[in-house]
Amino acid sequence: MTLLECNGITKRFGGLQALSEVTFTITAGEILGLIGPNGAGKTTLFNVVNGVFPPTQGQVIFRGEDITGLPPYEVARRGIARAYQVVRPLNDLTVTENVMVGACFGRETLSLSGAASVAGEVLALVGLEHRADQLAGSLNVAQKKRLEMARALAAKPYLILLDEVLAGLNPTEIDAMLETIRSICRQGATILMIEHVMQAVMSVSDRLIVLDYGVLIAEGTPAEVVNNQQVIEAYLGDPKMTERLMAG
Amino acid sequence: MRAWLRPGVWIPVAIVLIWGLAVLVLGQDTYRETTFTLLMFVGMASSLNILLGYTGYVSFGHIVFFGLGGYMGFYLISQQGWPLYVAALAGGALSGVLAGLLGSAVLRLRGAYFALATIGINEAARAFVSNFGPFGGATGLNLTFATYNAYGGATQALWITFICLWVVTLAVLIASLAVRHSRFGLGLMAIREDEDAAMVMGVKAPQAKTLTFMISAFFPGVIGTLYFFKNGNVEPGDAFQLHMSIEALVMVMLGGQGTVLGPILGAVTYQGLRGYLLTSPIFKSLHLAVSGLFLLLIVLFVPAGAVGWLRARLPKWRKVLE
Numbered sequence: 001m002t003l004l005e006c007n008g009i010t011k012r013f014g015g016l017q018a019l020s021e022v023t024f025t026i027t028a029g030e031i032l033g034l035i036g037p038n039g040a041g042k043t044t045l046f047n048v049v050n051g052v053f054p055p056t057q058g059q060v061i062f063r064g065e066d067i068t069g070l071p072p073y074e075v076a077r078r079g080i081a082r083a084y085q086v087v088r089p090l091n092d093l094t095v096t097e098n099v100m101v102g103a104c105f106g107r108e109t110l111s112l113s114g115a116a117s118v119a120g121e122v123l124a125l126v127g128l129e130h131r132a133d134q135l136a137g138s139l140n141v142a143q144k145k146r147l148e149m150a151r152a153l154a155a156k157p158y159l160i161l162l163d164e165v166l167a168g169l170n171p172t173e174i175d176a177m178l179e180t181i182r183s184i185c186r187q188g189a190t191i192l193m194i195e196h197v198m199q200a201v202m203s204v205s206d207r208l209i210v211l212d213y214g215v216l217i218a219e220g221t222p223a224e225v226v227n228n229q230q231v232i233e234a235y236l237g238d239p240k241m242t243e244r245l246m247a248g
Numbered sequence: 249m250r251a252w253l254r255p256g257v258w259i260p261v262a263i264v265l266i267w268g269l270a271v272l273v274l275g276q277d278t279y280r281e282t283t284f285t286l287l288m289f290v291g292m293a294s295s296l297n298i299l300l301g302y303t304g305y306v307s308f309g310h311i312v313f314f315g316l317g318g319y320m321g322f323y324l325i326s327q328q329g330w331p332l333y334v335a336a337l338a339g340g341a342l343s344g345v346l347a348g349l350l351g352s353a354v355l356r357l358r359g360a361y362f363a364l365a366t367i368g369i370n371e372a373a374r375a376f377v378s379n380f381g382p383f384g385g386a387t388g389l390n391l392t393f394a395t396y397n398a399y400g401g402a403t404q405a406l407w408i409t410f411i412c413l414w415v416v417t418l419a420v421l422i423a424s425l426a427v428r429h430s431r432f433g434l435g436l437m438a439i440r441e442d443e444d445a446a447m448v449m450g451v452k453a454p455q456a457k458t459l460t461f462m463i464s465a466f467f468p469g470v471i472g473t474l475y476f477f478k479n480g481n482v483e484p485g486d487a488f489q490l491h492m493s494i495e496a497l498v499m500v501m502l503g504g505q506g507t508v509l510g511p512i513l514g515a516v517t518y519q520g521l522r523g524y525l526l527t528s529p530i531f532k533s534l535h536l537a538v539s540g541l542f543l544l545l546i547v548l549f550v551p552a553g554a555v556g557w558l559r560a561r562l563p564k565w566r567k568v569l570e
Contacts, residue, residue, distance in 0.1 A: 050448060052444070052448070071447065072444075072447040072448045072450075073447050073448075073449075073450045073451055073452045073453065076447075076448060076449055076450030077450050081449070082448050084445070088442050088444075088445040089441075090437070090438055090441035090442055090445070090446075091441055092437075092440075092441055092506075093437055093438070093441060097434065097437070100434060101434055101435070101438045101446065101449050101451065102449050102450075104431045104434055104435065104450075105435060105438075105446075105449050105450030105451045105452075106449065106450050109450075111431060112429075112430070112431050112434065115431070151449060155449065155450065
């Protein structure tokens with residue numbers, strides 16, 4: 001079943017063409033990796049999908065409904081959640097309260113007590129349960145990234161957008177995070193993730209799409225994508241990189 | 249809800265409840281007058297806190313709702329012969345509706361821009377009322393002494409007004425607590441911390457902010473009507489004093505924004521200080537300068553205010569200090 005469909009998404013900021021005619025679909029239950037060099041338009045694509053700004057042209061269809069140009073809170077209620085690249089915790093609220101915001105205003109729009117119990121479950125899933133009563137501002141970077149995930153998960157979304165959740169984490173933390181991502185997926189959520197840590201994104205993704213200067217230049221399984229000549233030139237930079245990646 | 253049983257929830261309400269009762273039992277005019285002024289500022293600061301403390305939007309226009317709502321209520325009493333209670337609610341309702349209209353326009357602005365716009369609103373309201381015929385223009389409106397006869401004479405009317413204000417102050421505190429411990433309030437605090445992130449999480453920020461602005465504006469309208477009714481007259485200079493907006497801000501910041509107890513503490517402390525400054529020979533013409541300095545020091549060194557500062561240092565007391 002097609003969960004999300006982007007048809008010919010174009011976004012211009014004044015004279016800057018950030019996205020041109022980007023078309024792709026996500027099937028329910030898969031993990032789709034979105035890669036590309038810096039400035040390729042990956043985060044812009046996320047912003048268009050979850051309504052932070054409308055596309056100049058094109059359509060976003062989510063679960064059969066046209067959600068193009070809806071404000072972010074309407075998109076959130078339809079079941080798309082997002083974890084930011086630059087973490088944005090609500091500093092003066094506790095970790096639990098942060099996650100409760102996600103649960104209260106997400107797809108299920110729970111009551112406070114319902115949200116509190118969901119927050120407990122989700123914090124256990126991402127491994128933050130022992131920090132539940134701390135203020136979010138007092139967490140370290142890795143924990144804040146987990147909090148971002150927890151908030152997104154608490155909304156019980158159909159689709160989760162993960163923007164570089166692995167950036168800035170050490171190898172152990174990356175492994176733990178990948179395990180969390182896989183377990184989220186097993187629980188039925190679909191994931192679209194932007195990632196630069198190639199080893200990781202190759203191992204966790206079912207498919208990859210590649211953006212370069214706002215254009216979708218490749219789409220396919222991780223193996224197909226890293227052998228694509230255009231991708232090697234635009235992003236990987238070095239043909240030997242592909243061999244190394246394929247070797248794992 | 250379990251939250252309602254926590255001591256922090258009923259302490260602020262209990263303080264004001266017992267305080268008002270004590271004044272009623274003692275029955276002395278001087279206590280009544282002092283308490284009236286204090287409760288008025290508790291009500292103003294607490295209602296401002298519903299906007300400032302929970303959503304983080306700094307408004308210098310709080311006094312507009314006091315002035316315009318008060319004018320409306322006073323007009324209904326003096327010119328239309330409405331009873332005090334209905335007129336006060338009507339004054340509040342006018343302030344609320346006005347906030348709804350203003351809010352949908354001005355709350356698009358963030359941070360300093362919103363604060364600046366609210367200063368403009370204060371000046372615009374004063375200019376409008378000064379030139380508005382039905383409200384008496386620059387000279388304002390007066391009550392005839394006979395109006396008080398309907399309430400059993402002037403003395404009785406003063407007591408009735410006091411009781412009304414006491415009830416309204418309690419209502420502000422209960423509204424503040426209800427917002428703080430609700431799903432709606434959680435959304436507001438998310439807006440305060442990061443509005444864009446809150447919207448991405450599904451908080452309907454534009455609607456939530458406007459509704460909060462309306463709740464916050466309703467109470468000053470009621471309080472304004474009671475205040476001007478007690479005074480027996482209203483004029484533009486009294487109704488729209490920008491410095492009262494600023495003083496309300498100082499009270500909220502001093503006591504602790506985003507807490508229920510904070511504005512009570514802040515209002516009483518600030519009024520005490522002001523009373524001292526106004527009567528002291530050295531500071532008597534400098535009291536606004538001192539409150540300005542106070543605001544500066546609070547923002548620099550204790551941005552969370554007294555209650556916020558205590559909450560951060562005494563985690564065990566958090567249940568009591570709400």
